Structure formats: structure tokens, C-alpha cells
Amino acid sequence: MARKTGLSLNYHEPAQTFLEGVLARGDSSLGPVIEGAWRKGARFDGWSECFNLDRWMDSFEECGIDPLQYTIRERGVGEHFPWEIIDTGVSRQFLLAERERALSGTLTPDCRDAECSLCGWHESGCPAMEP
Ligand code: SF4
Structure with a gap:
């Protein structure tokens, strides 16, 4: 349908978008999570054919980190943001x-x-x- 109108539609897999949101808003405590996912085989996760959210969720769990605290939680006005070092x-x-x-x-x-x-x-x- 979009092809007929001359429109080009690009989209990301929701699971990849979720992880991107966590990593974009995360802080240094995500270091062990990233290493854990890597040790479980996470490579080239920007490519949907290589991406496996289970590796990441297992690593979050092993590190005792709830990824939702980085995505859907509303940030407090007085809260320190990890990117404020820039x-x-x-x-x-x-x-x-x-x-x-x-x-x-x-x-x-x-x-x-x-x-x-x-x-x-x-x-x-x-x-x-x-x-
Ligand atoms: S003029 Fe310069 S300092 Fe003032 S609002 Fe624009 S970018 Fe900021």
C-alpha cells in the first residue's frame, strides 16, 4: 500500500527499540549487563537477524536490574541524569x-x-x- 503512494516505511522491531531505550537512558550500572549479554553471545544486535532479547533479559535478571526503570519510569526533576557529565x-x-x-x-x-x-x-x- 505504501509502495503505491511513493512512501517508504522503515520501522524497528519493538524489542530492539526497547533495548535501545534502556541503553540510551541508562547509567554505568548497565556495564555488567552489557558484558553479561556479550558473554551469552550477544553480537551485532543492531541487526534483527542477530538480535535475541532473551540474552539481555537474562543478563538484567542476573545483575538484579529492572530495565523498565530506565524506560517507562518518569524521571524526577531533581534527579541526576547519567548524561549530565557532558x-x-x-x-x-x-x-x-x-x-x-x-x-x-x-x-x-x-x-x-x-x-x-x-x-x-x-x-x-x-x-x-x-x-
Ligand atoms: S542567542 Fe545564544 S545564548 Fe541566547 S538562546 Fe540563542 S543560542 Fe542560547
Whole structure:
């Protein structure tokens, strides 16, 4: 059906998407899980013909980690996020304010056309602010 309309439809297997979500939002405690899955034979898991979720779920269980805590659990506002060790220049305070704006359906003006929104870059020399 999609072929007739000229559309191309790509999708991921839900089990692979689930694992990607866990690894993307996970922290250093997932190291032993990854090693455990590897020891059970996990290789080239980005290829659906090689992927086996059972290896991963067994490894999660052996490490005493519930993978759902990384995916469906809502994160607390005061919680430390594993990726915060990476300094992107955009402040946590700004991102939390953006979250509130998104939840209320409020748009932040594009700073290329409007005033600076003080995203955090202004403190480290934002190139957009240069005359
Ligand atoms: S002008 Fe620079 S510092 Fe201000 S919101 Fe835009 S990117 Fe951030």
C-alpha cells in the first residue's frame, strides 16, 4: 500500500527499540549487563537477524536490574541524569524551563529571530550573540 503512494516505511522491531531505550537512558550500572549479554553471545544486535532479547533479559535478571526503570519510569526533576557529565553549554535550568513550557504548550521563540532565551550558551560565548 505504501509502495503505491511513493512512501517508504522503515520501522524497528519493538524489542530492539526497547533495548535501545534502556541503553540510551541508562547509567554505568548497565556495564555488567552489557558484558553479561556479550558473554551469552550477544553480537551485532543492531541487526534483527542477530538480535535475541532473551540474552539481555537474562543478563538484567542476573545483575538484579529492572530495565523498565530506565524506560517507562518518569524521571524526577531533581534527579541526576547519567548524561549530565557532558557539558553541551545549555544549562539544566534552561532545559527544565523548556520542559515546563512544552508541557504547557508554550513555544520558545527562535533566538535567531527574537531575543536571546538565555539557554546557557550566553555564559560561554554564544556565536549567535556576536555582532
Ligand atoms: S542567542 Fe545564544 S545564548 Fe541566547 S538562546 Fe540563542 S543560542 Fe542560547
